[in-house]
Structure formats: C-alpha cells, structure tokens
Amino acid sequence: MKTEGRQQVSLQWHSYFPIFIVCVVGTLISYFIGPDRYTQRILLLIVLWTAASSSFNVISGYAGQVVFGYMMFVGTGAYTTVLLFKFLTISPWLGMWAGVIVAIITALIIGLSTLRLHGAFFAIATIAFPLITFPILNYLGLEELSIPFTGHGASSMQFRDMRFYVLIAFALLAVVLITVRTIESSRFGFALRALKQNETAAEGMGINTYWNKLMAFLLSAGMGALMGTVYSFGLLYIVTTHAVFGLFIMVRILSITIVGGIATVWGPLIAACILVPIGEFLNAQFGDRYPGAQDIIYGIALIAAILYMPEGIWGRIRRSFRPLPSKSTVSMKLVAGEDSKQRVLDKTRDYDSLTFKPIQPVSMGNYTNDPILKIEGIDKYFGGVCALEKLNIEVPRGKVTGIIGPNGSGKTTLFNVINGFLPPEKGRILFEGRDITSLKPHVACRLGIGRTFQIPQVFSNMTVVENIMIGAFNRWGNIDKAYAEAEKIAQQMGLSGRAYCQAVGLTMWETKMLEFSRALATQPTLLLIDEPMAGLNPEEANRIGKIIKVIIKNGITVIVIEHVVQSLVKIADWMVGFDNGRKVAEGPPQEVIANPHMIEAYLGAKWRERYATS
Amino acid sequence: MGIFIESIISGILIGVSYAVLAAGLALIFGVMKIINFAHAEFAVLAMYFPTYWFLNWWGIDPFVSAFIALPMFFVLGYITHRLLIEKIIGTPEAETSTLIITLGFSLLISNLILIGWSGAPRIINQPYTMATWSIGNVLINRAQTYSLFISLGLISGLFLLLNKTLIGKAIKAAADDPEGCAYMGINLHFVYALAFALGIAVTAAGGCLMATYRPFHPFFGETIIIILFASVILGGMTSITGALLGGLIIGLVQQLSFFVIPIALQNVAVFTILVLFLYVRPQGILGKKGRAV
Numbered sequence: 001m002k003t004e005g006r007q008q009v010s011l012q013w014h015s016y017f018p019i020f021i022v023c024v025v026g027t028l029i030s031y032f033i034g035p036d037r038y039t040q041r042i043l044l045l046i047v048l049w050t051a052a053s054s055s056f057n058v059i060s061g062y063a064g065q066v067v068f069g070y071m072m073f074v075g076t077g078a079y080t081t082v083l084l085f086k087f088l089t090i091s092p093w094l095g096m097w098a099g100v101i102v103a104i105i106t107a108l109i110i111g112l113s114t115l116r117l118h119g120a121f122f123a124i125a126t127i128a129f130p131l132i133t134f135p136i137l138n139y140l141g142l143e144e145l146s147i148p149f150t151g152h153g154a155s156s157m158q159f160r161d162m163r164f165y166v167l168i169a170f171a172l173l174a175v176v177l178i179t180v181r182t183i184e185s186s187r188f189g190f191a192l193r194a195l196k197q198n199e200t201a202a203e204g205m206g207i208n209t210y211w212n213k214l215m216a217f218l219l220s221a222g223m224g225a226l227m228g229t230v231y232s233f234g235l236l237y238i239v240t241t242h243a244v245f246g247l248f249i250m251v252r253i254l255s256i257t258i259v260g261g262i263a264t265v266w267g268p269l270i271a272a273c274i275l276v277p278i279g280e281f282l283n284a285q286f287g288d289r290y291p292g293a294q295d296i297i298y299g300i301a302l303i304a305a306i307l308y309m310p311e312g313i314w315g316r317i318r319r320s321f322r323p324l325p326s327k328s329t330v331s332m333k334l335v336a337g338e339d340s341k342q343r344v345l346d347k348t349r350d351y352d353s354l355t356f357k358p359i360q361p362v363s364m365g366n367y368t369n370d371p372i373l374k375i376e377g378i379d380k381y382f383g384g385v386c387a388l389e390k391l392n393i394e395v396p397r398g399k400v401t402g403i404i405g406p407n408g409s410g411k412t413t414l415f416n417v418i419n420g421f422l423p424p425e426k427g428r429i430l431f432e433g434r435d436i437t438s439l440k441p442h443v444a445c446r447l448g449i450g451r452t453f454q455i456p457q458v459f460s461n462m463t464v465v466e467n468i469m470i471g472a473f474n475r476w477g478n479i480d481k482a483y484a485e486a487e488k489i490a491q492q493m494g495l496s497g498r499a500y501c502q503a504v505g506l507t508m509w510e511t512k513m514l515e516f517s518r519a520l521a522t523q524p525t526l527l528l529i530d531e532p533m534a535g536l537n538p539e540e541a542n543r544i545g546k547i548i549k550v551i552i553k554n555g556i557t558v559i560v561i562e563h564v565v566q567s568l569v570k571i572a573d574w575m576v577g578f579d580n581g582r583k584v585a586e587g588p589p590q591e592v593i594a595n596p597h598m599i600e601a602y603l604g605a606k607w608r609e610r611y612a613t614s
Numbered sequence: 615m616g617i618f619i620e621s622i623i624s625g626i627l628i629g630v631s632y633a634v635l636a637a638g639l640a641l642i643f644g645v646m647k648i649i650n651f652a653h654a655e656f657a658v659l660a661m662y663f664p665t666y667w668f669l670n671w672w673g674i675d676p677f678v679s680a681f682i683a684l685p686m687f688f689v690l691g692y693i694t695h696r697l698l699i700e701k702i703i704g705t706p707e708a709e710t711s712t713l714i715i716t717l718g719f720s721l722l723i724s725n726l727i728l729i730g731w732s733g734a735p736r737i738i739n740q741p742y743t744m745a746t747w748s749i750g751n752v753l754i755n756r757a758q759t760y761s762l763f764i765s766l767g768l769i770s771g772l773f774l775l776l777n778k779t780l781i782g783k784a785i786k787a788a789a790d791d792p793e794g795c796a797y798m799g800i801n802l803h804f805v806y807a808l809a810f811a812l813g814i815a816v817t818a819a820g821g822c823l824m825a826t827y828r829p830f831h832p833f834f835g836e837t838i839i840i841i842l843f844a845s846v847i848l849g850g851m852t853s854i855t856g857a858l859l860g861g862l863i864i865g866l867v868q869q870l871s872f873f874v875i876p877i878a879l880q881n882v883a884v885f886t887i888l889v890l891f892l893y894v895r896p897q898g899i900l901g902k903k904g905r906a907v
Binding site for chain 2: 123128135
C-alpha cells in the first residue's frame with residue numbers, strides 16, 4: 001500500500017490466489033512428511049499461531065487498538081467447545097461455532113465498555129478480563145478439563161493422525177487470511193486504517209470510529225475462538241486455564257504479529273515459520289534443564305522487533321521490493337525542467353473550471369431568505385471557562401460567511417460544536433431545518449457538513465488518493481468508484497503529481513489542498529474551513545481565495561475562519577465578528593471590520609479611539 | 615468484630631505495600647506517559663536478589679537489603695531506560711510500543727529467574743516472618759508492621775526528593791511540559807532516565823519489604839502487576855499521592871472482600887473495580903477531567 005504509482009484497489013479473484021496456494025502447498029507438505037507426530041506438531045503450531053496472530057491483527061494491527069487480553073477469546077472458544085463436548089457430548093464441529101458466538105458476546109461486553117479508552121489504557125483494561133475469568137473458572141473447579149476420548153473419530157474431532165489437524169488448521173488459516181485480505185481492500189479496511197492514524201480526522205470524514213472498532217473487535221474475537229477450539233483438540237487434550245487464558249498466549253501472538261509485520265497479510269505466517277520452530281527446538285533441547293528457554297526467545301524477539309525492526313519482516317521485504325516514496329522528488333522537480341513546468345501548471349491552473357458536486361444539487365436561485373444553518377442560543381463551557389455564550393448566527397445559503405476574532409475567542413470551538421466534536425451546554429443548531437445539535441461528527445459529515453482543520457489532520461501514512469478516498473466513501477460505497485472519484489478530485493486540485501505519495505511528505509500547500517480535496521470528496525452542502533491561509537505566503541493565500549470562490553460557484557455554502565482579515569474581506573459575502581465567545585459584530589465585511597468592537601478586540605481600546613477620531 | 619478490625623488492619627498493611635510499588639509506576643507514567651509492564655518483575659527480581667540471596671549467603675537482614683536494593687536498582691533502572699525505553703519515547707506509537715517492549719522484558723526477567731534460581735516458591739525465614747503482636751484478640755504480623763514504617767519512610771523520601779531538590783523539580787517540570795523543559799535547558803533524556811531509575815529503585819525496595827512476609831516465585835510479578843495498574847488507575851495515573859490512595863483502597867478491598875465472596879475470588883473484586891473505574895471515571899479519584907478534543 002505504500003507505493004508510488006497507480007495501484008490495484010478492488011479485489012479480483014486472483015488477489016486470493018496466493019492464499020490458496022500457500023494453504024494447499026502447506027497441506028501437501030504436511031501430507032508428504034508423513035505421520036511423524038513431532039514434525040506435524042510443529043507444523044500445526046505454526047499454522048495455529050499464524051491464524052491467531054492474523055485474527056489479532058484485525059483489531060490490533062489494522063485498527064491499531066492493541067488488545068492485551070486477546071487470550072480471552074482463544075480461551076473462551078476453547079472452554080466453550082470442550083465444556084459442551086465433555087458434559088453435553090455436543091460435537092466440537094458444532095461446539096466451535098457456539099464458541100465463536102460466546103466469544104463474540106464476550107467481545108461485545110468488553111468492547112462496549114473499553115473501546116472508548118485510548119492506547120495503553122485500552123490495552124490494560126482488556127487484560128483485566130482474562131484475569132477475572134481465570135480465578136472464576138478455577139473456583140468453579142474447571143481449572144483442568146481433559147477432553148474425553150470417545151473413539152468416534154471424525155465426528156468428535158479426534159484423530160490419531162496429526163495430519164488431519166493440520167488440514168483443519170490450514171482451512172482455518174485460509175478463512176482467516178481471506179478475511180484479512182478482504183478487509184485490507186475494502187471500505188471497512190480503509191476506515192480502520194484511517195481511524196488508526198487519526199481518529200479526529202476519521203470522525204470528521206464520516207467514519208463512525210466506535211462502530212468500526214467494535215466490528216473489527218468482534219471479528220477478531222470470533223476468529224480467535226475458532227483457533228482456541230482447534231488448539232485444544234489438536235494439541236492440548238487437557239485444557240487448563242493457564243494454557244488458554246495465560247499471558248504467554250498473548251506474548252506469542254504479539255511477538256509473531258510484531259516480528260512479522262503489523263497490519264500485513266503475510267507477516268504473521270513468516271514470523272511463525274521462524275519463531276515457532278526455534279522455540280520448539282529450544283524447548284526440546286533444553287526444556288528439561290532450562291524450562292524458560294522458549295519464552296526467553298519470544299521475549300527477545302519482542303524487544304528486538306520493537307527496537308530494530310518496527311515495521312516487521314514483511315514490512316522490510318515489501319519495502320525493499322518496491323521503490324521508496326522518496327521525499328526528495330519535491331526539490332528535484334523544482335530543478336528539473338519538464339517536471340517543474342508540470343508543477344507550476346499544477347499550482348497556477350485556472351481554478352474556475354473546477355466543479356464539485358454538493359450532495360443535493362442546489363439551484364442558484366433557491367437561497368432567498370432561508371438560511372442553511374441556524375445557530376440558536378448556543379452556550380459552551382470548558383469547566384468554568386465560557387467558550388461560547390448565547391450565540392445566535394444565521395448562515396446565508398450559497399455564500400461565503402467569514403468569521404473573524406482574536407485568538408481564543410471561540411471560533412474553532414464554534415466549528416467543533418457545529419460538526420459535533422463538542423456537545424453544547426445549551427441551545428440548538430439547525431441545518432437545512434433539521435436539528436443536528438447532538439449528532440456525532442460522522443453523522444454531520446454524512447448530512448453534508450464538510451470540514452477542514454486549522455492544523456491539517458491528514459492520514460499521514462496513506463497516499464494522497466487514499467486520503468481523498470476516505471472522504472469519497474461517504475458517497476460511493478464501491479471502492480472502484482471512490483478511487484476514480486478521488487483521482488479526479490486530486491487532479492482538479494492540482495495534486496495529480498503527488499497522488500500516489502504518502503501524505504506525510506507533502507508541502508504545506510499540498511497538505512492544505514489535500515484537506516480541501518478530502519472535504520470536497522464528501523460532497524458537502526456546507527463546508528467549514530478553519531484558517532485556510534495560516535502558514536501560506538500571500539500569493540498562495542490569494543489562490544485559496546480563488547478556490548473558495550469556485551467552491552461557492554458550485555453551490556456549496558462556505559464558512560471560513562481566518563485571521564488574515566484583508567484576504568477574508570475580499571472573498572466573504574457576510575461576516576461575523578467574535579470576541580470572548582460572543583458575537584460582537586455581524587454584517588457585510590466592510591462594516592464588520594470597521595466596527596469599533598472588532599478594532600478593540602484585535603488591537604485594544606487605544607486603537608478604537610484613534611479610529612474614532614480620525 | 616475482632617476479625618473485621620484485623621481485616622482492616624491487614625488491608626492497610628497490604629495496601630501500603632502495594633502503594634510503594636504503585637508509586638514507582640505512577641512516577642514513571644506521570645513523567646513519561648508510558649506504562650511499564652515489567653514493573654512488578656523488578657520487584658520480584660529484588661525479592662531474589664538482593665533479599666533472598668544476601669540473607670542466604672551472608673545473613674544480611676532483608677530490611678537492610680531493601681536499602682541496598684535502592685542504589686542497585688537505581689542503576690539497573692537507569693540502564694534499562696537507556697537501552698530499551700529511550701529510543702521509543704517521542705515516536706507516535708510510544709505508548710503501546712513501550713507497553714509491548716516492557717512486556718517482552720518482563721518475560722525475560724521472570725524466565726531468567728526461573729532458569730537461574732528454579733521455579734520453587736521461596737520464603738524468607740526470619741524470626742519476625744511469622745511472629746505477631748496481639749492487641750486484644752487482634753493479631754498483627756511483625757514483618758508487615760516493620761515494612762509499613764519503612765514503606766512510609768520510602769514514600770516520604772520520594773516526596774522530599776521530588777519537591778525539595780532541584781532534580782526533583784526538573785522531573786516534575788518534565789512531567790508537566792516536556793517541550794518547555796527542553797527549551798529551559800533541561801536534558802529531557804537524562805531526566806526521564808532519572809525518573810525511570812527512581813521509580814524502579816523505590817519499587818525494588820518495596821519488593822524487598824514484601825518478600826519478608828509473602829512467599830514468592832519467578833512469576834509472582836504476573837499476579838501483582840495488574841493490582842498495581844488498578845492502584846495507579848484508581849489514583850488517576852500520574853499522581854503519586856493518588857497511587858498511594860489507590861494502593862490502600864485495593865488492599866482494603868482485597869482483605870474485606872472475603873466477607874462477601876470466596877477468598878479465591880478476591881482478585882476478581884479488584885479487577886472488576888479496575889474495569890468499572892476505567893469505564894466510569896478514567897481520570898481516577900484525584901484526577902481532573904480533561905478538556906475534550
């Protein structure tokens with residue numbers, strides 16, 4: 001995904017081809033090795049740990065929410081199946097699905113309570129659950145469960161030949177890898193990658209982060225439960241709380257995921273192929289004299305991977321096979337003749353020809369007296385500090401409304417309240433006549449309120465086109481259509497030269513253009529633009545003004561916060577002046593900037609007097 | 615009634631022993647905003663070396679060992695920070711990266727202890743280990759009582775160090791605003807390393823004290839680390855005072871819970887409180903609610 005140049009986005013059948021090949025070849029290898037238990041055991045361990053790590057990768061790699069208590073789901077799956085088999089003689093083939101259901105319910109309980117925590121807090125909170133389950137099971141006398149041997153063979157998942165278990169495990173691995181591969185190139189996967197990198201921006205781009213995280217969590221948990229079943233029937237025979245709920249499960253899964261490569265399809269498999277045999281070999285050789293040798297390998301692998309190879313083995317391999325997204329292209333292009341022309345052309349293109357579709361086509365004559373956005377009596381406090389007080393604003397349709405005011409006067413807070421990042425204490429907001437006061441940002445975005453941020457919030461490890469796609473997904477569920485739309489917008493905004501570069505290497509101007517593109521890709525009817533000219537030179541600021549005018553021409557209403565009053569006056573049709581969370585002036589731009597309140601707010605009382613006398 | 619008072623007293627005694635360990639964890643989190651998963655393993659290491667082995671080799675009393683452990687583990691903590699933590703601090707994923715790397719390190723420590731000194735549970739055998747004072751029909755363990763006073767001394771020492779010395783002020787400043795500190799000529803890496811070393815040293819001393827009355831084994835850390843997290847989270851993560859309070863509450867909950875639930879489930883009560891707290895009041899008892907966005 002980190003490449004330059006156009007890439008394949010949508011999935012074709014051949015995207016899954018390598019997965020089939022690996023699983024079939026693996027099964028064949030297992031078949032031809034023969035029934036030697038020791039070798040088959042290692043093979044089975046490799047496949048099972050890969051499956052578990054890949055499942056873990058969905059929530060912790062792709063979605064970036066490290067679940068330290070992942071063994072909870074492996075254990076739940078194992079215990080459910082074994083208990084059903086032991087006491088109700090329900091076949092594990094059925095029991096494993098019961099295990100999945102129980103694990104998903106468990107995940108729902110855990111997820112609902114912990115997914116709103118962040119980073120390390122989330123990790124710690126999740127680890128509490130297996131630690132709660134552990135003593136409860138022990139207390140109930142379920143510390144050790146031996147799987148009864150019934151002799152029914154296939155129907156009770158009991159085979160003398162280990163190769164059958166390897167076969168089952170490979171089937172499981174195929175399912176897991178196909179799921180992961182599908183997620184990787186789906187709208188869901190994009191949403192996960194986006195929220196991992198920048199939750200605020202993802203919310204602003206119409207992604208329901210909580211819901212997406214929860215779905216990833218449930219999916220992870222279900223697949224982990226399947227692994228738990230096969231693990232207990234194929235390897236353990238006697239299931240103990242320590243063996244399936246123990247911290248060492250977490251350590252293996254984490255090591256394999258991180259050493260292999262976080263958020264990759266093939267990383268866990270490669271890492272498992274290396275770590276599992278080494279661990280088993282050490283255990284066989286020195287296990288009796290040095291019982292902890294195997295765990296030490298995993299510990300060292302974890303430390304070494306984090307310190308020296310955070311992108312993992314697969315990340316390394318991928319990087320060395322694909323050209324680096326070189327950051328030096330910018331400066332080189334400026335020197336080179338041909339390219340620089342393209343760049344200049346990109347910058348100074350005639351923006352008048354741009355068209356952006358708002359979600360509902362607004363006919364130009366429609367905006368008579370009906371304001372698109374009504375803010376009625378909004379109060380917002382931070383602790384005791386009053387950020388917005390009794391605010392009433394009506395935003396005229398199809399025009400540029402400028403908001404000015406000194407730092408800390410509540411301008412950005414107003415934007416945060418409008419698109420739902422902050423709930424107001426009092427008052428209501430009507431958008432197109434609909435009350436949107438308590439709606440979440442992603443809902444606001446879907447309704448047609450776009451937003452750019454004061455400090456650009458791009459998804460830095462995604463390419464420019466992928467960034468825009470996140471916005472485009474709001475209107476096009478289909479990945480190919482979103483991709484095509486994103487490419488089109490990138491070209492319109494003069495980003496075509498950088499479309500396949502990572503957003504992290506962009507210049508200030510390009511980053512701003514990316515924010516605009518992404519917001520426009522959501523096809524807003526109302527666009528909130530927060531300090532678009534900050535950090536730009538006067539010429540670039542002028543160009544921003546032109547772009548805003550074009551946006552207006554396309555029927556999108558714009559609210560702009562800006563400090564550069566002179567630039568704002570040129571583009572705004574209507575202006576609102578803020579001071580200390582209150583609206584102090586409103587009207588046509590020239591009137592507002594001449595308003596004594598505004599002069600005082602910006603420059604102090606002395607200047608107001610001087611202005612009055614002159 | 616006697617048993618109730620006894621539970622409260624032993625709850626306080628155990629609570630303070632957690633509080634010392636948790637204070638180090640809170641110090642490290644408060645300054646660097648990282649969670650040290652290997653924290654309890656340092657305490658376990660201190661239980662073996664110096665406490666247990668110094669007693670066996672040279673007959674050095676565990677309470678003396680606690681003060682030997684302070685400089686020893688200060689150096690060890692400093693080295694650990696320089697080798698493992700320093701590189702990751704400041705990267706975008708520092709929070710989870712350090713959690714994972716310290717998890718790896720905890721595995722390393724506990725398994726090395728297992729290989730070196732076997733997995734057999736150990737116990738310190740000193741006259742005061744089992745001895746008790748009796749007040750009426752309430753029995754109080756002597757080792758725990760001595761530990762309590764030394765623990766309080768350690769904590770006061772930590773407070774004095776943080777509040778009265780220049781280096782303590784630098785640590786507090788770094789916790790508040792790292793960037794500002796860097797501009798004021800404070801070497802951040804050095805201050806971080808000091809804070810980490812200090813946290814580890816206090817914890818190790820706490821471990822030595824705990825060893826005087828509790829049997830321990832190489833994987834003892836796994837059982838107490840979550841209790842420490844619970845204490846720190848209850849106390850609002852960054853505050854040492856909060857961690858003390860949290861440790862006390864956890865100790866009391868553990869000891870009093872057996873009136874309601876079976877003793878085998880006492881940790882269930884603790885972890886349930888941890889989860890509830892994370893859910894309802896993630897900023898802890900003393901913490902203030904942060905500003906959104």
